[in-house]
Amino acid sequence: MHLPMHLSVPTLLFLSSASASAIPSTLTKPSRPLPLIIWHGLGDNYAADGLVSVGELANETNPGTYVYNIRLDEDPGSDRTATFFGNLTEQLAQVCDTLAVHPVLSLAPAVNALGFSQGGQFLRGYVERCNNPPVRNLVTFGSQHNGIAEFQACAPTDWLCKGAMALLRVNTWSNYVQSRLVPAQYYRSCNTSTGEPTPEYLENSNFLADINNERVLKNTKYAANIASLNKFVMYLFKDDTTVIPKESGWFAQVTNLTSGIVTPLRNRAIYKEDWLGLKKLDEKGGLVFRETKGGHMQLSDELLVKVFKDFFSPVGGKGKEAEEIVMQDSDSSGEL
Ligand SMILES: *[C@@H]1O[C@H](CO)[C@@H](O)[C@H](O)[C@H]1NC(C)=O
Ligand SMILES: *[C@@H]1O[C@H](CO)[C@@H](O)[C@H](O)[C@H]1NC(C)=O
Ligand SMILES: *[C@@H]1O[C@H](CO)[C@@H](O)[C@H](O)[C@H]1NC(C)=O
Ligand SMILES: *[C@@H]1O[C@H](CO)[C@@H](O)[C@H](O)[C@H]1NC(C)=O
Numbered sequence: 001m002h003l004p005m006h007l008s009v010p011t012l013l014f015l016s017s018a019s020a021s022a023i024p025s026t027l028t029k030p031s032r033p034l035p036l037i038i039w040h041g042l043g044d045n046y047a048a049d050g051l052v053s054v055g056e057l058a059n060e061t062n063p064g065t066y067v068y069n070i071r072l073d074e075d076p077g078s079d080r081t082a083t084f085f086g087n088l089t090e091q092l093a094q095v096c097d098t099l100a101v102h103p104v105l106s107l108a109p110a111v112n113a114l115g116f117s118q119g120g121q122f123l124r125g126y127v128e129r130c131n132n133p134p135v136r137n138l139v140t141f142g143s144q145h146n147g148i149a150e151f152q153a154c155a156p157t158d159w160l161c162k163g164a165m166a167l168l169r170v171n172t173w174s175n176y177v178q179s180r181l182v183p184a185q186y187y188r189s190c191n192t193s194t195g196e197p198t199p200e201y202l203e204n205s206n207f208l209a210d211i212n213n214e215r216v217l218k219n220t221k222y223a224a225n226i227a228s229l230n231k232f233v234m235y236l237f238k239d240d241t242t243v244i245p246k247e248s249g250w251f252a253q254v255t256n257l258t259s260g261i262v263t264p265l266r267n268r269a270i271y272k273e274d275w276l277g278l279k280k281l282d283e284k285g286g287l288v289f290r291e292t293k294g295g296h297m298q299l300s301d302e303l304l305v306k307v308f309k310d311f312f313s314p315v316g317g318k319g320k321e322a323e324e325i326v327m328q329d330s331d332s333s334g335e336l
Contacts, residue, residue, distance in 0.1 A: 033062040033314045034136055035104060035111045039070040039095075039119030039126075041297065042152075042183065043161060045080040046071035054114075057301060061308040066104055070095055070119070083118070084164035087179045088186075088207040092122060096130035110136040112312045117142050117243070117297060120234075121186060125211045127229065128222035128276075137231040137311045142240055142296050145251040147188025147208045150244040178206040195255035195263060213275035227277030231311055233288040242296035250289050251278070 036058050040051050046069035055067035072082035072091055082091060099105050113135045115123040120143025127135050151168060154161035167181045177184045185207035189198045202209050209215060213222050226232065240246035245254040247262050251270075255261040265271050271279050281287050292303055 031314050033065040033112075033312060035066040035068060035108050036114060036312055037068050037070055037099070037105070037111050037123070037135075038114045039116065039123050040083070041117030041119050042083045043080065043158065044083065044116070045076040047076040047079075054304060057304055058114075058308050058312060061305050062313050065312065066108075068099075068102065068105060070099075070123075081160060082182075084160055084182055085180055086182060088122070088125070088182060091182075092125050092129060095122075095126060096132070099126075100130070100132050105133050108133050110134045112136055113138045114307075114312075115140040115143055118144060118182070118186065121145055121208070121211070124226070124232075125207070128211055128219075128225050131225045131228070135229060136315075137233065138229055139231075139233040139235070139307055139311055140249070141235045141299065142237045142243055142246075142249050143234070144186050144243055144248045145234065146212070146248040146253055147186050148183065148244055148248065149188065149190070149254070149257060151183055151187070152242050152244070173200045173204040175204075178204055190253075190255075192256035195253045195261070212270060214270070218275055223274060223277035223280070225277070227280040229281055229286055231286050231288055232278070232281055233290060233307075233311060235307075236289070236291045237296050237298065238291055238293050240296045246296075 036055070038051065038054065040046060040048070044051065051069055055069065058067055059065045071079045072086065072094060073079045105111055111133050113123045113126070115121070115138070120140025123135070123138060123140065124143075124145065127138060151165060154165055164181055164183070167177055168184065170177050172178075172184050172187055172189075185205065187201075188205070188208055189201045190196055191198060197209070197214060202215060210219075211222065213219055234250050236246060236249035237243075240249065243249060245252075245257065245262075247254055251265040251268075253263040253268055255263070265278065266282070270276060271282075274280060278287060292299075
């Protein structure tokens with residue numbers, strides 16, 4: 001992703017709600033874009049060129065967008081390691097703590113969020129568990145919302161990945177693996193004739209079974225927080241062969257990989273009984289399913305620009321959301 005930099009665009013710093021008491025947003029004066037938080041995928045790191053380019057493109061598309069790439073460590077190598085190894089409960093808590101005191105983000109009335117692959121379900125976890133600062137629009141690309149049925153293959157020389165996957169030999173459902181191997185925490189085993197989760201998964205999944213509210217005891221805060229989103233946009237890659245099954249990107253359930261029987265989200269109990277607030281969100285027009293051509297994470301600048309215009313443009317600006325202006329009296333920080 002090589003993007004031209006238009007250095008003539010004026011710098012528009014996102015100002016804090018210190019000025020919140022000043023001028024309320026008006027229909028005639030669009031607010032500046034909300035900050036954007038981006039959570040990268042497995043094997044990537046927050047400082048990678050491709051990710052930095054995405055942030056630059058966001059700022060070019062909606063000038064003045066403050067972009068923060070989520071990281072578990074300031075050292076890019078360690079941040080990459082954390083995409084394979086770690087306890088997701090602890091990783092997410094760390095991200096929540098960091099964002100809650102971040103000098104810019106913590107003062108923003110809300111943020112937009114962009115999740116790539118596993119970063120998508122982690123950002124959804126952020127919304128459910130913390131949401132401080134609150135997310136307005138969440139967009140995920142090729143994420144594993146309904147988990148994975150198979151672990152992805154590692155590149156031949158990716159020793160970190162291979163080391164991680166070697167851990168699986170221990171036993172996916174052991175505490176040892178569930179507290180250490182990141183993809184194991186969104187692995188979902190199911191009964192291959194019903195597609196319903198296995199008891200082992202429900203009992204031992206350290207992350208997914210919890211954030212998907214699949215256990216008997218439901219966390220009502222999770223549902224309330226998802227329903228509080230303005231938009232939750234799920235992109236599926238049409239030819240995704242990395243995520244198995246790819247329909248996880250739309251939160252669908254696949255009964256088994258041989259039958260290929262897919263139960264769309266809207267036909268599932270998770271939706272119908274609204275364990276996660278997805279139905280409530282859908283009823284206000286906030287649940288968006290989109291498909292794009294290509295394999296896993298094959299993103300064009302053109303597609304990203306479209307997404308940034310549709311979902312991350314300033315509230316009350318010229319983007320699609322201009323149609324549904326939301327008054328935000330804390331998002332008025334002076335000159336634009
Ligand atoms: C956005 O882009 C402008 C112009 O290139 C640059 O001056 C500014 O620092 C960027 N803002 C952020 C928050 O990255
Ligand atoms: C992951 O960390 C949380 C918080 O420290 C802890 O409660 C949980 O038991 C850990 N998970 C596993 C599988 O050890
Ligand atoms: C799968 O579900 C069916 C129907 O509920 C049940 O009869 C069967 O025993 C289950 N299989 C396993 C392996 O649990
Ligand atoms: C896959 O699902 C179909 C339809 O429910 C079922 O007939 C078939 O036995 C399943 N295959 C396996 C391997 O369980």
